[in-house]
Amino acid sequence: MIEEKGILFILSGPSGVGKGTVRKALFNQDTDLKYSISMTTREKRPGEKEGVDYFYKSKQDFEQLIKENQLLEYAKYVNNYYGTPREYVEKTLESGYDVFLEIEVQGALQVRENFPEGVFIFLFPPSLEELKNRIVHRGTESQDLVLNRLKEARKEIEMMDKYDYVVVNDDVALAVKKIQAIIQSEHLKRERIAKQYKQLLEDEL
Ligand SMILES: Nc1nc2c(ncn2[C@@H]2O[C@H](COP(=O)(O)OP(=O)(O)O)[C@@H](O)[C@H]2O)c(=O)[nH]1
Numbered sequence: 001m002i003e004e005k006g007i008l009f010i011l012s013g014p015s016g017v018g019k020g021t022v023r024k025a026l027f028n029q030d031t032d033l034k035y036s037i038s039m040t041t042r043e044k045r046p047g048e049k050e051g052v053d054y055f056y057k058s059k060q061d062f063e064q065l066i067k068e069n070q071l072l073e074y075a076k077y078v079n080n081y082y083g084t085p086r087e088y089v090e091k092t093l094e095s096g097y098d099v100f101l102e103i104e105v106q107g108a109l110q111v112r113e114n115f116p117e118g119v120f121i122f123l124f125p126p127s128l129e130e131l132k133n134r135i136v137h138r139g140t141e142s143q144d145l146v147l148n149r150l151k152e153a154r155k156e157i158e159m160m161d162k163y164d165y166v167v168v169n170d171d172v173a174l175a176v177k178k179i180q181a182i183i184q185s186e187h188l189k190r191e192r193i194a195k196q197y198k199q200l201l202e203d204e205l
């Protein structure tokens with residue numbers, strides 16, 4: 001029998017493109033997806049909550065998690081660590097649920113190595129100018145950090161061709177619809193493959 005494992009979806013793309021905004025809009029709608037909450041060493045922003053937005057860790061605790069191989073992937077991003085808890089993702093997929101990660105590009109490439117069957121979605125800005133506007137207007141960063149994030153963004157955009165899908169985030173609701181269509185079509189694809197496989201086994205008997 002074919003195991004009914006969940007599908008791992010990875011939403012990535014440059015900082016400021018709208019990953020968090022699009023992910024939240026997606027989860028505000030009715031969905032069976034399970035969001036994997038990341039670990040980070042960055043400071044909690046006003047309004048954020050432990051265990052909802054992130055699990056906030058000290059640098060020392062985070063490095064211990066790395067040593068114990070408890071992270072599926074991790075990256076140092078603008079002087080802070082960010083990482084995905086391995087056990088949550090593996091167990092949730094095993095129990096048949098789809099898991100959704102929203103992570104930056106270096107981490108997504110590491111996930112690619114461990115989960116080549118994952119579905120990798122790159123969120124693309126309408127333009128670099130608009131990306132800069134979004135980082136500036138979000139207002140969570142100092143001028144220096146804005147420049148750092150823009151520098152990162154240029155490098156990250158070069159990684160786009162390693163992804164399965166590219167979604168332009170010009171309008172949040174539209175980007176959400178496109179991601180939902182990708183999720184649906186990946187399920188149909190896998191169902192079709194499972195059916196063909198079953199047929200193949202029956203034909204051989
Ligand atoms: N590699 C990796 N990146 C993450 C993870 N969680 C969040 N990120 C990314 O880290 C970057 C910075 O996140 P954050 O400080 O929350 O700022 P913002 O998402 O740009 O508002 C974003 O690109 C996130 O998508 C994770 O578990 N692993």
Ligand SMILES: Nc1ncnc2c1ncn2[C@@H]1O[C@H](COP(=O)(O)OP(=O)(O)O)[C@@H](O)[C@H]1O
Nearest residue numbers: 015016017018019020021134138169170171172
């Ligand atoms: N489609 C969009 N149109 C206009 N502004 C957007 C759109 N998506 C996101 N934003 C804005 O851009 C800024 C960065 O979004 P955010 O979700 O924090 O990006 P990321 O998680 O990729 O770093 C926020 O101020 C957000 O409100």
